[in-house]
Amino acid sequence: MKTRGFEIISMYRAVGIHLPERKTGASTGYDFAAAEEVVIPPGDGALIPTGVKAYMQPDEVLLIYIRSSAALKKHLMLMNSVGVIDADYYGNAENEGHIYIPLYNYGKEPVRIAAGERIAQGIFTHYLTVDGDTAGSGAVRAGGFGSTGS
Structure with missing residues (x-):
C-alpha cells in the first residue's frame, strides 16, 4: 500500500x-522544479507548472514553501505565502492533482525560471480536526485552486 509520494502527471x-526529492538526510523539504520555462515580469505573478502530483494519507497535507535562494537571489515569493495541497487534490478530475507553484516577482527586472530549476519545497505533515467535524461526508473535489471553498 502506498502511503505518500509523488508521481508525474500524464501530460508530462x-x-x-524529475520527482521532488530531499537533497540530504536531514532535509525537511522535497525540492520542486519547474516543468517548463516561465518568465515572470516585474510586479507580476505566474503559476509555474511542476508536472507532479502528490499522494498522501487522508489526515496529511503537503505544505509548499519558496526556496530561500529563489526569494533572495531572484526576488520571488509565493503568491499565497504557503501552498496547501490537500490529500484529495490527488487525481482530481480537473487536472489530475497537478501541483503549480504560484510565484510573484517583487523585483525590478523580469525573472526567467528555467525548466528543471528548483523553485519551491514541499513538507508533508499531519493535521488535526475538531470534535464533531463532519466535513467531507460524501463531498468530492472537482478542481484546483480555491475549489474547497466553492
Whole structure:
C-alpha cells in the first residue's frame, strides 16, 4: 500500500520531469522544479507548472514553501505565502492533482525560471480536526485552486 509520494502527471510523462526529492538526510523539504520555462515580469505573478502530483494519507497535507535562494537571489515569493495541497487534490478530475507553484516577482527586472530549476519545497505533515467535524461526508473535489471553498 502506498502511503505518500509523488508521481508525474500524464501530460508530462514523456518530458523527463524529475520527482521532488530531499537533497540530504536531514532535509525537511522535497525540492520542486519547474516543468517548463516561465518568465515572470516585474510586479507580476505566474503559476509555474511542476508536472507532479502528490499522494498522501487522508489526515496529511503537503505544505509548499519558496526556496530561500529563489526569494533572495531572484526576488520571488509565493503568491499565497504557503501552498496547501490537500490529500484529495490527488487525481482530481480537473487536472489530475497537478501541483503549480504560484510565484510573484517583487523585483525590478523580469525573472526567467528555467525548466528543471528548483523553485519551491514541499513538507508533508499531519493535521488535526475538531470534535464533531463532519466535513467531507460524501463531498468530492472537482478542481484546483480555491475549489474547497466553492
